[in-house]
Amino acid sequence: MLSRYRFLSSYVSPKARAIVFEKYGNPKDVLRAYTHELPPLTPTTLHIRFLASPINPADINQIEGVYPAKPTFTKELGILPDGEHKELAVGGNEGVAEIIAVGEQIKDLNVGDWVIMGRSGFGTWRTHAATTPNDVIRFNNKEIGLIQAATLSVNPCTAYRMLKDFVTLKKGDFMIQCGANSSVGQSVIQIAKAWGINTINIVRDRPDIENLKTHLKSLGATHIITDRELRNYKTKGLIKEWTGGNIIKLGLNCVGGEVATEMAKFLGQNGTHVTYGAMSRQPFFVPASHLIFKDIKFLGFWMSRWNKTHSREEKGEMLNEVIKLMKFKKESPADIAFEEVLWGNQSESDESLKNKFLSALDKSGAGFHGKKQILKMQS
Ligand SMILES: NC(=O)c1ccc[n+]([C@@H]2O[C@H](COP(=O)([O-])OP(=O)(O)OC[C@H]3O[C@@H](n4cnc5c(N)ncnc54)[C@H](OP(=O)(O)O)[C@@H]3O)[C@@H](O)[C@H]2O)c1
Incomplete structure (x- = not known):
């Protein structure tokens, strides 16, 4: 429970499990599961815990290197088990996370707030991340269930904009x-x-x-x-x-x-x-x-283009409006057909996490399958 409070000196950064890649290619060849320590909380950063993240078709194109929005390759994730310090990107572009620790200079976000990512390419197939307020958008989660929140920022917003803007x-x-x-x-x-x-x-x-x-x-x-x-x-x-x-x-x-x-x-x-x-x-x-x-x-239409040209406030307003329109009900798991993949358990090996992920990825790419694959984080 310690991590539920605003900054505490006794707060210990959690271990993050993530699906990462260091170069573009066939997802089966380039993806690996990777465990790393989060960097320590600073007065201006946040630690977030992902709750659920879907696998969307564009995520696969992004890993293949054929999608115009590029992922963030960074050395900040740490050193690989083989001792190499490579630039790694975390896969996934959509998901919902809960804030678990807030740097002392951040006044407008609180532990327990639910957020989505404010930009594509952040990397959502992971249990935890260190980030800044600029990268997240808080929304009202009173009326919305977990799976609905995890799949809110890309598809419902795309639908909303296309019905409204043309x-x-x-x-x-x-x-x-x-x-x-x-x-x-x-x-x-x-x-x-x-x-x-x-x-x-x-x-x-x-x-x-x-x-x-x-x-x-x-x-x-x-x-x-x-x-x-x-x-x-x-x-x-x-x-x-x-x-x-x-x-x-x-x-x-x-x-x-x-x-x-x-x-x-x-x-x-x-x-x-x-x-x-x-x-x-x-x-x-x-x-x-x-x-x-x-x-x-x-x-x-491309949602990423809209996101780039509109403010965080405009995006926050859109999210709250979409939540109202879609008549989400907290008690109903989702309005789309989906399959939950329990993922990210702290005691599971990287190999097992990778295999579980690849099997979900296979299903997500199969035509006529009809169910969105959603990683439900077990951390
Ligand atoms: N431009 C944007 O901003 C934006 C935003 C969101 C999504 N998208 C794009 O929208 C599309 C749908 O995304 P989603 O997340 O909603 O997908 P999804 O839930 O995974 O559903 C995939 C859809 O594609 C159909 N499909 C799969 N393979 C097909 C094939 N070979 N030929 C014809 N239809 C096929 C499926 O129909 P069956 O059941 O018949 O297989 C299903 O209707 C993707 O291309 C995604 O990249 C674009």
Whole structure:
């Protein structure tokens, strides 16, 4: 309990367990589990204890070195067991942490506050970190459960910004999205529902499609259609029936390839097609007629860019608004499908922690798996 109090001379820095890499490459080849002491608390630093951190698709691209937001490589993590003092980066970009110790000159943060990271590339796949107030954003955790908080800063915020910043959507308007069962897609459904916006949700067909449809409906999805059904010649009429002839103003795409092209066909005059991911790793083509006759705008969104150009205060306000909109309930574990991976136990070997992590990473990369992998820290 000592560490729960503001700075105490008897406070002992905890040992941190982390998933680190020293060079870019295939995650299986370059990731390792690493145990190190946290640097001592100073009057201007904080010690935080991570509670839960998800594995997101962009984290993998970042380790591969193909993601524009780079991780922080630093020698501050200490010396490797083989005696080499290398620059290491901690993987992961999202997660929730609790402040466990506060330097005596810091007045606006307290032990017990819940925070998320204020920048990407901080490294969240770890049990503990030493940091500064500038790197964290405190939020109101009264109404939110652990898993919801751990997955709050990237996907729900991306959904919120895309529904708000590109076109003005009024109650009763229609939007369409592919990859609708992604975590972002599920947040889009929930926020749109709160605003009274109708969603047409495209998912890949699968044997248990009815279960998926039931789940998305329970979140507030208005209509759900598979990518196979979308290609059917009758679909145009069906969607017209759904919208009552109203135009679809916004399309959100995290898949690319054929479905991104197909989805564009359903946008109305002056519609906006926003790409924020490329899960199929396929490019998509844009027929000239969409540009010439319908004046459809093809744009992109990147949350990291928004974070860079907006203040910590603006981000804090957005988080609190998203929490209200998503109607999180502290007692319900999460609104997205997820699998908890208990991780970071102080008595577990680095080898065992690495293997546990890699097995979660495998599942997170498998298509049709449908469950976000979330490290729940056991420290
Ligand atoms: N631009 C930004 O700021 C931003 C922010 C957040 C996320 N993203 C991006 O958004 C995307 C979704 O992220 P997330 O965390 O929400 O993902 P997630 O929860 O892990 O879900 C992955 C989604 O991708 C689909 N998928 C996987 N492999 C696919 C393939 N080969 N072809 C077609 N669909 C495939 C899955 O559908 P199945 O169930 O059919 O496999 C599922 O809908 C990622 O590309 C991520 O990088 C971008």
